[in-house]
Amino acid sequence: MATESPLLLAAVTLLSALQMGYLARQVGKSRIAHKIMPPIVTGPPEFERTFRAHQNCVEFYPVFMVLLWTSGTFFNEVTAAGAGLVYMVARQMYFNGYVKSAKKRIPGFYLNLAVLFFLSLLSFIGILRGILLKYFDVHV
Amino acid sequence: MATESPLLLAAVTLLSALQMGYLARQVGKSRIAHKIMPPIVTGPPEFERTFRAHQNCVEFYPVFMVLLWTSGTFFNEVTAAGAGLVYMVARQMYFNGYVKSAKKRIPGFYLNLAVLFFLSLLSFIGILRGILLKYFDVHV
C-alpha cells in the first residue's frame, strides 16, 4: 500500500460504516423494546420515528460517501475528512433528536445538509479545476 | 491530483449526488403540499407515488455508482460517463413520470435498466480482460 493512499478518507469511511451498523442496531433494540417483529414497520410513534430516522440515514449514506471521496480526492483530503467527521456528528444529533420527537430531528438535519453542500462545493471546484487542466490545458 | 484521475466519472458522480439531493427535496415539497409530516409515509396517492419514486432511486443509486466506476475504470471512462448521464436523464424521466401516475414511471424505468445492463456488460468485459491478463497472462 502506497503512502499516497487516502488513509484519512478511509478512516472516516470505516467510522461511518460502524456508525451505520450502530444505528441499525438501535432500530433492532427499538423493535425488541416495543415488541415489533419483522417484517412489521409500523407501531408506536417512538418506534416509527426511530425506524424513519434510520431510513433517512440510509438514504443519504451513499450520497455522503461519494461526496466525501470526490472532494477528498479532487480538492483536499484533510478538509474532506474533517467535514466527514462533522457529518457523522450531525447524523448522530439527527438520529438521537428524531427518536425523541420529530421536531428535534431538525438541527442535525440542517447541519447534515450544510456539510453535504460544503463537500459538493469542494468537489465542484476540484473537479472543474482538474477538467480545465486535463482537457483544456488551463491552470486555475 | 494526477491528470490520469477519472475526472469524468467524478463529474458524473457529483452531478448524480446533486440529483439525489434534488429528488429528496421533491419529497420534502410533496410532504408540505399534502401536509404529511414525518415520520408518516402514507397519504394521498400523489404523495405516495412521489415517496416511492424517490425510494426506488435510492435503492438503485449504490448499484449505479459501483457499475459506473467499475465500467469506467476497467473498460472505458468516456463511454461509462456518457452512459451515466443517460442514466441520470432516465432517472428524471422515471421520477417525473411516477409523480404523475404509476404507469408513467415505466419508460424511464426500462431505460434505467438498459443503462445498468450496458454498464454491467462493459464492467464484465473490462474485468474479465484484466483478470485474464494479470492472473493468466492472456492478452485479449
Next chain:
Amino acid sequence: MATESPLLLAAVTLLSALQMGYLARQVGKSRIAHKIMPPIVTGPPEFERTFRAHQNCVEFYPVFMVLLWTSGTFFNEVTAAGAGLVYMVARQMYFNGYVKSAKKRIPGFYLNLAVLFFLSLLSFIGILRGILLKYFDVHV
C-alpha cells in the same frame, strides 16, 4: 488499466451489483404473483417479507461496499474478495429464508454480520497500520 488494479474487488463488486438486480427482480415477481401494484408496499405476509428482505439488503449494500474496498485496499485484496463472496452467499441465504418465514432470515443475517465485522477488523488493522506509517513513521 494497470495490472495493480484491484480486479478481484471489482469482480466481487460487479457480482454483488448483479445480485442486487436479481433481488429487486424477485420483489417485482412477488408483486405480480400477489397482484400488489406500485406504489403499494403492503399486502399478504409473503409479499411483505419479500419486500422487507430486499429493503434490508439495500440498507446494508453501501456499508458492505465501503468495507469491501477499504479492507481490500488497505489490508489484503484476496482476503477481502473471498469474504465478499461469503457475504453474497449469506445475503442469498437471508433473502431466501426471509421469503419463507421471518425466523428463517436469522442464520443468513448473523453470517452477514460476521462478515461485516471481519471486513471492519481488516480495514481497521490496515488503515491504522497505514496511518502509523504515513503520519508517525511507525512500522507495525
